[in-house]
Amino acid sequence: MTVDLLGTLRLPDEVRMLDADQLEQLCAQIRLALVRYGKQHGGHIGSNLGLVEACVALHAVFDSPRDRIVFDVSHQSYVHKILTGRASAFVNEEQFDTVTGFTNPQESEHDQFVLGHTGTAVSLATGLAKMRDMNHDDYHVVAVLGDGALSSAVAFEGLNNAAEQGGNIIIVFNDNEMSIAENHGGMYGQLARLRESQGTAQPNLFEALGLDYRYVEHGNDVHAMIQALREVKDTDHPVVLHIHTCKGLGLDQQDAHYGVLEGRCEANHWQNPLAQANAPLGSRKTYGRAIMAMLEQRFDEEPGLMVISPATPGSNGITREFRERAGAHYIDTGITEEHAVTFASGVGKAGGRPVVATSATFFQRTVDQLQQEVALNHTPVTLLEFSGGLSDADNTHSGAFDIAMFGNIPGLLGLAPTSGEQLLAMVDWATSQANDGPVMIRVPGPQILDADRAQGLFVSGEPEREGLQYARNHTLGRDGDEAGAEITIVPQDFRTSRVIKQGRGVAVLALGNTMPLGRDVVDMLAADDANAIEATLVDPVMFSDVDETLLRQLAHDHSVVVTLEDAQLEGGWGAKVTRFYEQLAEQTGTQVRVVNVGAEREFTDRVALCELNERYGLTTPAIVHTIRNVAMQTGLQAC
């Protein structure tokens, strides 16, 4: 009879008491639970399924939390969570959202860090081990990282330094032959030869870094894993345990309870498969796919036009079909944001027009390269920034910091489109020969997509159509390409703001995603018969700069200027408007009251967007209230 091991396990100690059969049963039960969870809730299921036996073995051999297990990126820590008192969060639907998708010390003492970006586990583990050794403590330190992480810069720095430091550090290297999409880079051929030779082939990358090395072919055999971990457990120097696992193992199994679910269980990304089965495409995929379709039209004529993705194509609308058609115009660099941006600068320097596409949270990793290799060298690199701005993201993937991080770099033009059409025009211009410098374009969020759809745009499940349409309607000249095409339309310059509605007294400057909110505010200000304010509405266009000419004009007949942005205010865009009027007052005595509305400087973790908007006053009633209040203070409106 099968015992419900999953339902009774409370502490990882109990794993150590199980016999061989029970260990196998436990793995099987976890695997089934993960598949169910994935189909109902979604999540990084594939990588977790591959690590079931390794995690059970880790808890069977090591004594967490005394021993420290650090999961790289940490989205593959579900089994660890299940084994450390959090099984119900993966088994009981009503508790699904009681744990995060990443390790989190606030959830459990078995979790060392909150981690969501790739490649830092070895460095963190090396730090833990250093402190242990300085204190003459004797606990064990384990870092668990996947093959995708190995291409990531900081992982390599960590491995090289762990080797130099010495002491007990066990690095479990989970090789499932693929990272998020596929692995990219010259090392993966050598890793394949290591697998083929049972870990004996040279050159061995880990040994080249001065690390001891062991290979485990059967990484999904819990007994083999326990045996291997026991052998290295008490090592006096860092050891890499290269384990060969099967990503998504068991994903296709039947579920006695649910049968074959219709919801697709994506192996990698958060989604809600059942609930979203028939939902329309989100803003990232919609706009990403439209952009790719537009660019694709130009590939034949422009050898230097290329799309670069640091291992995150799918979620940004860079579909497999597009990648295949794009051929050499598409480059997946692996999880290497720094290289991707630097490489793009090289392409741009040589006359190309590269487009680097990834999330705001991953562009964070390239601040130095954006500043030095790109902005200082003024190369025509287009940075397509997805998921910028406020959202319900977890605390490791927030886009709320983008304007503060990227909007203050000298020479980097940041654009925040307020419609899909404008987005396409911006990408078209930034990638044309008419532009010679770096441009970051913030791909709009769901607010803008909703507005587009209300106008009948981007409604279908095939956003490629709009991209194609754009390409057909616009023949922006590509001077400098070999075909020598004529310029038929003078490329629009995106260094000016657009007045959407001309009013007086109050001006609302609604950046990017806040444009629908800005429209609402202006409408409501005008709607109050007794105290109607006919406010001006402006699309600022740029998040990195202000349009000084327009701001100076506004000062003539506006005494209140309100800036809206769905990002952190400190270091943000509104502050630039404030500064402009501060200087204007200094120079001319003209006083304009500026009110900045936006986000506080804080980490937020999976807080609903509407709740964040309430918290930061990014709602129509709150903004109207503030405007009326300030209008009274400035005498613009009677009490």
Add this chain to the structure above:
Amino acid sequence: MTVDLLGTLRLPDEVRMLDADQLEQLCAQIRLALVRYGKQHGGHIGSNLGLVEACVALHAVFDSPRDRIVFDVSHQSYVHKILTGRASAFVNEEQFDTVTGFTNPQESEHDQFVLGHTGTAVSLATGLAKMRDMNHDDYHVVAVLGDGALSSAVAFEGLNNAAEQGGNIIIVFNDNEMSIAENHGGMYGQLARLRESQGTAQPNLFEALGLDYRYVEHGNDVHAMIQALREVKDTDHPVVLHIHTCKGLGLDQQDAHYGVLEGRCEANHWQNPLAQANAPLGSRKTYGRAIMAMLEQRFDEEPGLMVISPATPGSNGITREFRERAGAHYIDTGITEEHAVTFASGVGKAGGRPVVATSATFFQRTVDQLQQEVALNHTPVTLLEFSGGLSDADNTHSGAFDIAMFGNIPGLLGLAPTSGEQLLAMVDWATSQANDGPVMIRVPGPQILDADRAQGLFVSGEPEREGLQYARNHTLGRDGDEAGAEITIVPQDFRTSRVIKQGRGVAVLALGNTMPLGRDVVDMLAADDANAIEATLVDPVMFSDVDETLLRQLAHDHSVVVTLEDAQLEGGWGAKVTRFYEQLAEQTGTQVRVVNVGAEREFTDRVALCELNERYGLTTPAIVHTIRNVAMQTGLQAC
């Protein structure tokens, strides 16, 4: 008879016409010129001396600028500059400053990029090569990088991706057995074995990354180098040419003209050896050495107190003697800023108190890790930021962006001390058990050191004395350490600003290095008998936050608040003060005029600090003028 080849060479083409003897003579002449230049002017002489033959060979074999040579970090491009029409800038004293210390496309078409940060050359070269291949062009692409660069994250990403891309890319890997201080990391043992075996030993790191590999033992033999480069020149895939050179070769030779100069020719860092022979220590070394001396007193009692330097100890006052005495309390991680910061977070998580010491411009590389691994995880890491703020630095090493980059990260406390004593107190507090979160401390610049010295502090060439004195005078408790020392002084909390002088009407908030300027301004405002303004002077203490309590108090009897900062205003600290008063006005109607004084958002290249101060209005007359102007506008002062 020896011909003055150096004096007649104008174009690199001419190198290709020289015979064997002439090539050797050219190398000898270049070497002598470099030594002279180094002794008179200072510079990265050591690495350039090691690369004389390699650079001559590169220009003898390749056809620059058609072929593209990318120098990593690019401070080892002097010989390249000499060979590409810029010899006089290294030979004629009056022309010494006509070229920068780095490659620069504005200087010569032979220079591909402006580069000053380590490890990006391979990615850039891979980008150039990609574009060449897309265009079906046939020029060659060469990346030249040193052994120190290899530990740097992005270099590894580049190597891995170059291998995947394929095509003609020649990577000259200059192995002189040392980077800036020493090489650190497990790979360096394997590199030594490669040298010993003439490149035949396994594991071979480059081959492990999928790259072809050749070894040249005599990297300082120009003929061997030409031969080796010719062999790989037309490769159809990336090749690493590992060349073994001698850093600083010829440094000790006699100079017929100058004899044995007394000025030391430092192998690595910019300095002015003759002029600065008897100059007092600068602010970096002075304050760095004082801090290290203070921390050292605590090492015996605090196993978790440690200093981490990503390969930049010397210029930050972390002397060789200190490093030796510190033992396991000092860690050089190699050129790996990302690892250094992440590692520190691990140490802090395990209870330690790590101090990461490097320049502002290198902390840029860790924005992601500072935000995710450090701030989000709230680990007690102290970040000792050197060279923050305005300076005459070149455009790749400016500290003017520090506040915008680090002052807006949630949960990261940034401190800007206004004296050496305060600096020591801040480091003492940040590294104590009384502090549990990340703190970045901006080491003061020459302005503050001058002010300290005017008071008789930090005057001697042995700043260690002040550090020692501080440690003796303060017995800040180290609760939690094993010795269980008592807390005898409640640790000061640095989350409040300090009122230096109480006045009314106008308040001057002088951040960090601007405090001497702030004092001057306040003095001059008071000095005008007819229109004396007794202004308040405040030391804000924090560059990441404002002291809201104090700002609210100031609003009672001040109508003008002036913020001073020697850093970029956009994204900066003054904007936070502006925002506070904007909100106060909104809530209470109390109007305070705020004036932010600081730097524009721009790159500057070796512009004298006094010129920058003039440009940005960071001078006493300019600020006094502005204050009197605004005071009139606000009615605080009669016209």
